[in-house]
Every structure is written in structure tokens, then in C-alpha cells.
Amino acid sequence: MRVSPSERTLNYAILIFFSVVVLTPVFSIVVTAFAPANAAAARAGAFHPENFAQAWVQGRFGTYMATSVLIAVIVVSLALVLSVMAGYAFGTMRFRGEQVLFYLFLLGIMVPSEAIIVPLFFDLRTFGLTDTPWAVALPQVAQSIAFGTYWMRAYFKSVSPSIMDAARVDGASKGRILVSILVPMGRPAITTMIVLMFMWTWNEFLIPLVMSPSGEFRTAPLGLAFFQGQYTQGTALLAAAAVMVALPVVILYFLMQRHFIRGMLEGAVKE
Amino acid sequence: MRASPKESRTTGAPRNASGRRGHAATPYLFIAPAFILYAAFMLYPLARSVHLSLFAWDGLTLATFVGFGNYTELFTDDRLRAAFGHALAFIIFFAVIPCGIGLVLAAVLTRSKARGLSLFRTLVFLPQVIAMVVVSVAFKQIYAPDGLLNSALRSIGLDSLTRAWLGDYVFSLPAVGLIGSWVSTGLVTVLLLAGMAKIPTELFEAARLDGAGAVREFIFIIVPSVRAELTVALTLTIVASLKTFDLIYMTTAGGPGSSTTVPSYEVYRRAFETGQVGSAAAIGVTLSIIIFLITLAVNRISERGA
Numbered sequence: 001m002r003v004s005p006s007e008r009t010l011n012y013a014i015l016i017f018f019s020v021v022v023l024t025p026v027f028s029i030v031v032t033a034f035a036p037a038n039a040a041a042a043r044a045g046a047f048h049p050e051n052f053a054q055a056w057v058q059g060r061f062g063t064y065m066a067t068s069v070l071i072a073v074i075v076v077s078l079a080l081v082l083s084v085m086a087g088y089a090f091g092t093m094r095f096r097g098e099q100v101l102f103y104l105f106l107l108g109i110m111v112p113s114e115a116i117i118v119p120l121f122f123d124l125r126t127f128g129l130t131d132t133p134w135a136v137a138l139p140q141v142a143q144s145i146a147f148g149t150y151w152m153r154a155y156f157k158s159v160s161p162s163i164m165d166a167a168r169v170d171g172a173s174k175g176r177i178l179v180s181i182l183v184p185m186g187r188p189a190i191t192t193m194i195v196l197m198f199m200w201t202w203n204e205f206l207i208p209l210v211m212s213p214s215g216e217f218r219t220a221p222l223g224l225a226f227f228q229g230q231y232t233q234g235t236a237l238l239a240a241a242a243v244m245v246a247l248p249v250v251i252l253y254f255l256m257q258r259h260f261i262r263g264m265l266e267g268a269v270k271e
Numbered sequence: 272m273r274a275s276p277k278e279s280r281t282t283g284a285p286r287n288a289s290g291r292r293g294h295a296a297t298p299y300l301f302i303a304p305a306f307i308l309y310a311a312f313m314l315y316p317l318a319r320s321v322h323l324s325l326f327a328w329d330g331l332t333l334a335t336f337v338g339f340g341n342y343t344e345l346f347t348d349d350r351l352r353a354a355f356g357h358a359l360a361f362i363i364f365f366a367v368i369p370c371g372i373g374l375v376l377a378a379v380l381t382r383s384k385a386r387g388l389s390l391f392r393t394l395v396f397l398p399q400v401i402a403m404v405v406v407s408v409a410f411k412q413i414y415a416p417d418g419l420l421n422s423a424l425r426s427i428g429l430d431s432l433t434r435a436w437l438g439d440y441v442f443s444l445p446a447v448g449l450i451g452s453w454v455s456t457g458l459v460t461v462l463l464l465a466g467m468a469k470i471p472t473e474l475f476e477a478a479r480l481d482g483a484g485a486v487r488e489f490i491f492i493i494v495p496s497v498r499a500e501l502t503v504a505l506t507l508t509i510v511a512s513l514k515t516f517d518l519i520y521m522t523t524a525g526g527p528g529s530s531t532t533v534p535s536y537e538v539y540r541r542a543f544e545t546g547q548v549g550s551a552a553a554i555g556v557t558l559s560i561i562i563f564l565i566t567l568a569v570n571r572i573s574e575r576g577a
Binding site (some may be wrong): 235 | 281295298299302304305306308309311312313314316317319320322323330376378379382383385387391392393394395396397398399400401402403404405408409411412413415419453456457458461462464469485503510513514515516517520521534535538539542543548551552554556558559562563566573
């Protein structure tokens with residue numbers, strides 16, 4: 001397709017304009033993060049990487065990041081194993097109630113956290129489970145299982161039945177076929193799922209906010225919200241803290257953007 | 272529950288896949304661990320929400336049964352009516368505007384086959400992966416009285432337009448809404464780009480032979496071809512807009528007054544701040560039903576039009 005030079009110029013102008021629109025807030029917060037935090041710092045120069053260390057200590061981000069990592073590990077590992085198993089059954093076996101069960105799982109992709117958080121909090125409080133990592137993690141495991149089961153079912157359905165038949169003829173059990181053939185073969189689909197589950201868990205806000213009222217298991221995004229409330233003078237340290245909270249997922253995104261984009265586009269429910 | 276007949280399956284799955292070597296209980300054993308956890312932390316609380324929504328309860332003392340009182344309140348309570356109204360406005364900012372921009376942007380990029388497209392894709396998608404809390408902090412600084420936006424306005428002599436954007440009764444809603452547009456546009460654009468890449472080149476060549484210009488090409492070829500992608504984009508962004516809680520919590524807390532409050536924020540406020548637990552549950556349940564209906568409706572409309 002040929003495009004006239006004037007149109008080409010226009011196209012690049014549009015491309016550049018939207019890139020600038022997207023990048024302005026990102027750059028502005030990064031620039032602010034390196035800016036002087038107060039008048040005394042301003043006299044010492046314009047570039048202040050020590051803001052990050054200061055925000056880390058003042059905002060107790062060491063603790064919050066550790067909590068975030070703990071929660072992410074619980075959610076991703078549990079949801080991963082359970083989704084692979086459930087997806088395997090839905091994708092390769094036939095049984096009574098298959099459809100009803102599958103629709104029940106699909107429901108979880110649509111239900112917002114707001115619809116379950118209220119009874120979850122009061123019921124878990126009754127059992128003395130609020131302010132534990134489990135109260136923060138398990139509701140997110142349930143949400144991730146809904147997506148994961150849907151996602152893995154699609155993968156298992158795409159595998160040629162002849163592969164499974166061949167293994168069965170060789171005498172492999174269902175569990176064995178899953179562990180030694182299907183899981184290694186499905187590494188791309190599984191990686192995409194892990195990456196998405198990690199991002200959702202890391203960025204989640206409402207569930208950790210409600211489930212740890214004492215703040216003992218505050219995750220990094222909550223630490224940032226708390227830091228914003230408490231640290232009002234100046235913006236440099238807040239910006240530095242914000243950059244640190246976003247960084248793990250952003251780095252992962254630049255390393256594995258194909259997985260992020262593919263997962264978020266194909267993960268949309270289309271039944 | 273009946274066994275579902277699967278003759279229509281086209282993949283040629285093995286006959287009686289659960290048979291022979293496998294035990295009849297095998298599929299249930301594989302599903303059970305996931306289902307138990309999912310039922311305990313998703314299905315059960317959802318049912319409990321429906322139950323709770325029929326009571327007036329402050330979270331401490333005894334609850335009293337009020338039937339559908341909490342639901343009729345959705346229509347009579349000013350603050351709640353405002354919240355659902357804002358949700359509608361946010362659908363425009365989170366879904367409609369990004370889909371409009373995304374369509375034009377993706378069409379331009381597809382037509383021009385511009386270089387640097389993959390870098391552009393990476394960049395516009397970036398807002399999707401940044402935690403909403405961080406996005407909120409960034410935009411709060413931009414909208415601050417001495418923030419980037421006001422400085423920019425002052426530098427071009429528009430001092431009269433400067434204001435505390437998030438503290439303004441009129442401008443706080445669009446200010447917060449535009450943050451949503453910023454987040455959604457990249458997702459929509461990338462989705463539509465993928466759809467447009469699948470349009471056969473011959474279609475464009477034929478249209479050009481017929482003398483169709485860029486605009487006609489856009490209306491008659493590009494838009495109809497990406498109907499499926501547009502459906503997904505609308506569904507994803509509308510649902511995302513209705514689930515937005517952290518953005519409101521971080522930027523305005525629903526204020527000033529109730530000018531930016533949304534249903535998801537009201538759930539939190541009522542359940543954990545003002546002791547109206549039943550009402551909060553009713554809002555949560557209503558929100559789920561709305562999300563479900565919108566998802567269904569968007570998909571219906573696109574199917575019928577196809």
C-alpha cells in the first residue's frame with residue numbers, strides 16, 4: 001500500500017503525539033522522584049537519587065515489599081497448581097455437570113471484588129483470620145483460579161488428542177500425562193498466566209486494604225497510599241516511593257511484554 | 272445436573288475420554304481442590320452478600336431484616352444515585368472515548384505501516400501494567416494547584432483556567448475520568464491493531480481501485496472488520512471502569528462532596544466507614560448484576576450486527 005508523503009508525516013505526528021501523551025505522566029513522576037525533597041536539598045543540587053533510600057526507610061517499604069512478595073508467592077503458586085489441574089479436567093475429560101461447573105468458574109471472572117469483600121471481611125473476622133496473610137491471599141487465589149481455569153482449559157483443548165492417546169497407549173496415567181507431557185508443552189501458556197497473576201496480585205488494592213485492618217500485612221500499594229496520607233510536605237519522596245512500587249511489574253513487562261499483551265487481549269472472556 | 276452431550280464438538284476429542292484407564296471420579300478429583308477454594312472464597316461470599324443485602328446492619332449489633340429496602344434505596348438515596356450516575360460518566364471516559372481514539376489511531380497505523388510500530392505498541396500498553404495507586408499519585412501531582420497542568424496553562428497565558436482540578440465541583444469528575452481514558456486507550460489500540468492486521472490486503476486494494484478515500488475505507492472496511500475486537504475492548508473497559516476503586520480512593524475519596532463518588536467506592540465507605548453494611552452488600556450485588564448484563568448486552572449487540 002502506498003501512502004503519500006504528507007500522509008506519512010501526519011501519521012508520524014500522530015504516533016509521536018500519543019507517545020508523548022502516554023509518557024508525560026510517567027516521565028513527570030520519575031523526574032519528580034529525583035528532584036530535591038526540600039529547600040535544604042535544593043541548595044545541594046538538582047539530582048537526588050538518595051530520595052529512594054529515604055522514602056524506602058521513612059515509608060517502611062522494606063516491610064511492605066516483603067509482604068507483597070509473600071502474598072504474591074502464595075497466590076501465584078496456589079492458583080497455578082489448582083488452575084492447571086482444574087483446566088486439565090475441563091479441557092480433556094468429559095463428565096456429568098461439566099458445563100454447570102465451568103460456568104460457575106467463569107462467573108468469578110466477572111464478579112468484582114466489591115461484591116464479595118463485605119461478607120468476606122466480617123466472616124473472616126469472626127474466625128480471627130483477618131490480619132493474616134491468608135485473609136489477604138486466599139480471596140485473590142479464588143479470583144485467579146477463575147481466570148486460570150478458563151485460560152488453562154483453552155490451552156488443554158488446543159492440544160491434539162493424538163498426543164494424549166499415544167501416551168495412554170504407552171501406559172501413562174492421567175496425572176503422568178499432565179506432568180510429563182502437557183505441562184512442559186504448555187510452558188508459553190503457563191508463563192503468560194503466571195505473569196498476569198503476579199501483576200494482578202502485586203497491583204491489587206481493595207482486598208489488602210480491607211483484609212488487614214491493623215496494617216500488619218500491608219502490601220506495597222497500600223504502603224504507598226498510607227505514605228501519601230502521612231507524608232504531606234513535598235512530593236519528591238512520594239514520587240520516589242511510587243516509582244519503587246510500580247517498578248517490579250514494569251520491569252517484568254519490558255522483559256516479557258509479549259506475554260502481558262497476549263494474555264490481557266486473549267484472556268477476555270469470549271464464549 | 273445432567274451429563275452434557277458433546278456430539279457437536281469438532282475437535283475430535285477421544286471418545287469417552289474419561290473411560291477405560293481412568294476412573295469415573297478422576298475429573299472431579301482434579302477439579303476438587305480448585306473448586307473448594309473457589310467456592311469458599313468466591314461463591315460463598317457472593318451468596319452471603321445477597322443474604323446480607325436484605326438486612327440493615329452496622330457490623331456490630333443485631334441485624335434487622337429490611338427486605339429489598341437496601342435496593343430501593345439505590346433509587347432514593349441522593350448520594351447513591353449520584354454514584355451510579357458517575358459510573359455512567361466513567362463508562363464514557365474509560366470505554367467510549369478510548370474506543371473512539373483507538374479506532375482512529377489503529378486505523379492510521381495500519382494504513383501507514385509506519386515504522387516503530389512495535390515500540391509504539393509497547394509504550395501505549397504501558398499504563399495497563401502500572402499499579403493504579405501509582406497512576407493516581409502521578410496524576411494527583413499533575414493536577415495539583417502548582418502541578419504540571421497548571422504550570423502549562425500559565426506558561427501559555429491561560430492563568431484564568433488554572434484551578435485545583437481535583438478539588439473542583441465541576442472539573443473533578445472529568446479530571447478523574449481522563450485518567451481512566453489514559454489507562455484504557457493503549458489496551459483498546461493494541462487490541463484493535465491486532466484485529467486490523469488480520470484484514471486481507473486485497474480488501475484495501477479493491478477499495479482503492481474503486482476510488483475509496485481514507486474516510487470511506489475507515490467506515491466501510493476497517494470498522495466492520497474489527498467488530499469482534501471492538502466488542503472485547505468495550506467489555507473489558509466498561510467492566511474495568513465499574514470496578515475502579517483505588518483510583519477514587521487515592522485521588523478524591525469521592526469528593527468534593529459526592530461529586531466523584533462511584534458505586535465501588537460507596538461499597539467500601541458504607542461497609543467500613545459509616546456502618547451501613549447491608550447497603551454496601553446491596554451495592555456490590557447490583558454492581559455484579561450490572562457488569563453481567565453489560566457483558567451480555569455488548570456481546571449480543573455485536574452478534575446481531577454481524
